Amino acid sequence: MKNIDPNVDYLLTAPTQYISRNNVLDGCGRFILKWGKRVLVSSGARALKAVENKLFAALDEAGIKWEINHFSGECCDENISIVTEKVQKMNFDAIIGVGGGKSLDTAKRAAEICGVPIVCIPTIAATCAAASVLSVIYTQEGVHKKDHYLERNPNLVLVDPQIIANAPVEYLESGILDSISKWYEGNAAFGGIRNPDIFASSAVRLALLLNELMEKHAIDAVQAVKNNQAADSVVIVADLNIYLAAVIQSIGKKTRGAVAHGLHAGLSIIPESHDVLHGFKIGYGIIVQLIMEKTPIEEIKRIVNFFRQLDLEPSFKGLKLPFAPRVIQEVAEKSILSDPMQNMPFKVTAEDVVLAMEKAEAMIEKL
Numbered sequence: 001m002k003n004i005d006p007n008v009d010y011l012l013t014a015p016t017q018y019i020s021r022n023n024v025l026d027g028c029g030r031f032i033l034k035w036g037k038r039v040l041v042s043s044g045a046r047a048l049k050a051v052e053n054k055l056f057a058a059l060d061e062a063g064i065k066w067e068i069n070h071f072s073g074e075c076c077d078e079n080i081s082i083v084t085e086k087v088q089k090m091n092f093d094a095i096i097g098v099g100g101g102k103s104l105d106t107a108k109r110a111a112e113i114c115g116v117p118i119v120c121i122p123t124i125a126a127t128c129a130a131a132s133v134l135s136v137i138y139t140q141e142g143v144h145k146k147d148h149y150l151e152r153n154p155n156l157v158l159v160d161p162q163i164i165a166n167a168p169v170e171y172l173e174s175g176i177l178d179s180i181s182k183w184y185e186g187n188a189a190f191g192g193i194r195n196p197d198i199f200a201s202s203a204v205r206l207a208l209l210l211n212e213l214m215e216k217h218a219i220d221a222v223q224a225v226k227n228n229q230a231a232d233s234v235v236i237v238a239d240l241n242i243y244l245a246a247v248i249q250s251i252g253k254k255t256r257g258a259v260a261h262g263l264h265a266g267l268s269i270i271p272e273s274h275d276v277l278h279g280f281k282i283g284y285g286i287i288v289q290l291i292m293e294k295t296p297i298e299e300i301k302r303i304v305n306f307f308r309q310l311d312l313e314p315s316f317k318g319l320k321l322p323f324a325p326r327v328i329q330e331v332a333e334k335s336i337l338s339d340p341m342q343n344m345p346f347k348v349t350a351e352d353v354v355l356a357m358e359k360a361e362a363m364i365e366k367l
C-alpha cells in the first residue's frame with residue numbers, strides 16, 4: 001500500500017497546542033503530561049542551560065520521567081538515528097526537542113519515525129522550526145539534502161519570550177528575515193497559480209499581514225533583544241517568527257518558497273556559508289529574487305534599508321562569502337534543481353540566477 005503523503009493527501013494546519021508567555025516553563029509539566037510520561041529531552045548544550053532549571057523541576061513536579069540526549073551538529077540521518085534508537089530502546093513515549101532549528105528538526109523527524117508525540121521548546125526565534133511541519137535534512141557536513149514534510153505539526157510548542165530575548169540578537173534577526181520571505185516568495189509563487197484554492201489565498205494574505213506587522217515591530221524588537229528585554233514587540237515578533245510563519249507554511253502547500261529558499265539550497269555547497277545563519281542567506285535571496293522579478297529600484301532600496309537595520313548587508317561581500325565565477329555557477333546550478341525554485345511563475349535557468357547574483361553584487365553597495 002502506498003504511504004500517505006502529507007503533501008497531497010490532507011491539509012497540514014498548525015501545532016496542536018501553542019503557548020507563548022513569560023515563564024511558560026514554570027509548571028509546564030501539566031501540559032507535557034498530556035503527551036507523555038517518559039520523555040527524552042533532546043537538546044544542545046547551550047539551549048539546555050537556558051531551560052534546564054525550570055524544565056526539569058516542572059517535569060519532576062508532574063511525575064514525568066526524563067533523560068537527556070545531548071544534541072550537536074546537523075539535522076542529519078545520523079543524528080536522527082541516535083534519537084530514534086534511544087527512544088525505541090528505552091521506551092520513551094514522547095520527545096521534547098529544545099533549542100534551534102537543527103535540534104528541533106532532528107527531534108521532530110525522530111518522533112515521526114518512532115510514532116510518538118513531539119513537544120518543542122525553542123530557545124531562539126531564528127526559524128519557525130518549533131511549530132513547523134518540516135524537517136530540513138542535511139548531510140553530516142551541512143550540505144542540504146532534502147526538505148522532509150512531516151505527517152503533522154508538533155503537538156505542543158512552549159515559547160518563553162524572555163528566553164528568546166536572552167539569546168544573541170542575530171537569531172531573532174535571522175528569524176525575521178526568514179519570516180518575511182513567506183511574503184516575498186509566497187506572493188511570487190501565488191502569481192503562478194492559475195486557480196488558487198482558499199488555502200493558497202489564505203496563506204498569501206497571512207504572509208502579507210506577517211510582513212506588515214514585521215515592518216512595524218521588527219526594529220523595535222531587535223533593539224529590545226540587544227538589551228535582553230522581552231518587550232511587547234519581542235512577543236509579537238517571536239509569535240510571527242514561530243507561529244504565524246509555521247501556519248503559513250503549513251497551509252500554503254503551493255506557495256512554499258521560491259527563489260530565496262531555492263538559492264539557499266544552492267548556497268549550501270559553499271562551506272563558508274554554513275557559518276551564516278539561515279535567515280541572513282534568505283534575506284540575500286529575497287534581494288536576488290526581487291532583481292529577477294524586475295522590481296523597481298526604489299522598492300529594492302527600501303527593503304535593503306530595512307535589512308540593514310536588521311544587520312544584514314544583502315550581498316556575498318556582506319555575508320563574507322567568496323564571489324568567484326565558478327562558485328556562483330555551481331550555486332546557481334544546484335539552486336535551480338530545488339523544489340522552491342519550481343514555484344516561480346516563470347522558468348528559472350542557472351543563467352538567470354547567475355545574472356541576478358552578479359547584478360546584486362554590483363548594485364547593493366551603491367544603494
Ligand SMILES: [Zn+2]
Pocket residue numbers: 127178261278282
Ligand atoms: Zn527558511
